[in-house]
Amino acid sequence: EVQLVQSGAEVKKPGESLRISCKGSGYSFTSYWISWVRQMPGKGLEWMGRIDPSDSYTNYSPSFQGHVTISADKSISTAYLQWSSLKASDTAMYYCARLEMATITDYWGQGTLVTVSS
Amino acid sequence: DIVMTQSPDSLAVSLGERATINCKSSQSVLYSSNNKNYLAWYQQKPGQPPKLLIYWASTRESGVPDRFSGSGSGTDFTLTISSLQAEDVAVYYCQQYYSTLSYTFGQGTKLEIK
Numbered sequence: 001e002v003q004l005v006q007s008g009a010e011v012k013k014p015g016e017s018l019r020i021s022c023k024g025s026g027y028s029f030t031s032y033w034i035s036w037v038r039q040m041p042g043k044g045l046e047w048m049g050r051i052d053p054s055d056s057y058t059n060y061s062p063s064f065q066g067h068v069t070i071s072a073d074k075s076i077s078t079a080y081l082q083w084s085s086l087k088a089s090d091t092a093m094y095y096c097a098r099l100e101m102a103t104i105t106d107y108w109g110q111g112t113l114v115t116v117s118s
Numbered sequence: 119d120i121v122m123t124q125s126p127d128s129l130a131v132s133l134g135e136r137a138t139i140n141c142k143s144s145q146s147v148l149y150s151s152n153n154k155n156y157l158a159w160y161q162q163k164p165g166q167p168p169k170l171l172i173y174w175a176s177t178r179e180s181g182v183p184d185r186f187s188g189s190g191s192g193t194d195f196t197l198t199i200s201s202l203q204a205e206d207v208a209v210y211y212c213q214q215y216y217s218t219l220s221y222t223f224g225q226g227t228k229l230e231i232k
Contacts, residue, residue, distance in 0.1 A: 035221065044226040045160075045168065045211055061220045062119065095167050103215045104158055106179075108167035 002026040004034075004096050004109035011115045012086050019082035020112045022096030029077035030054040033099035036070060036081045039111075040092045050099060051079055086116045120144050120214050124224035130232040137199040139227045141212035146192045149216065156216035159188055159197045162226075163208045171210075172197065199229075207231060 007021040022034060035050040049060035053072040060070070072079040079096055096109040121144040131137040147156045155175035160168040170179045172188035175195055185200045199206055212224040 045223040047221045059219055102218055104173045106170050111167055
């Protein structure tokens, strides 16, 4: 069974750093890209960027380029989304999702809620 | 970026009636070399991650009830629920995957029972 299991909810202060994770199982982790998607409270889905775990090649939506970093460790089938300096506006649910053949997003993680508040 | 625009933003339909959601892309998502439309539909219920319903604009994901159907080509697409059930109350999103530089979503359509 394909599963993407994300790390737990986080509460952080502005200016702090954070890395959240997404562990894939039930499939060949390096054969599928991983996307990250943001959903701010009460709002829609925003595609942030993606990584190819086989070579760690990434690309980002222009809206998120320079604000977050996506990485992966294929030895442990885990992708990451990280911030170096959080802002209150980063408060959101973050989903990882699997991209089949660089096209269809077929499986989603359960989401990680990030709250940034002083 | 390819901009995806859904209409309406919200929709109220009676149980058993047809629900229709539209999605328009700012440029064609039809790939001429394989004649496929790079367009998917997702359903998101409160407190849950999105769920894939339709891909290639009209191919139903395994396990999705056949009351859900997708149609359209190029820049204009439609998700139709032929006979609305109570469990279909959700927010629906379209997404293009034509541009691998940015897999943009529509803003979402909230579907409720009238």
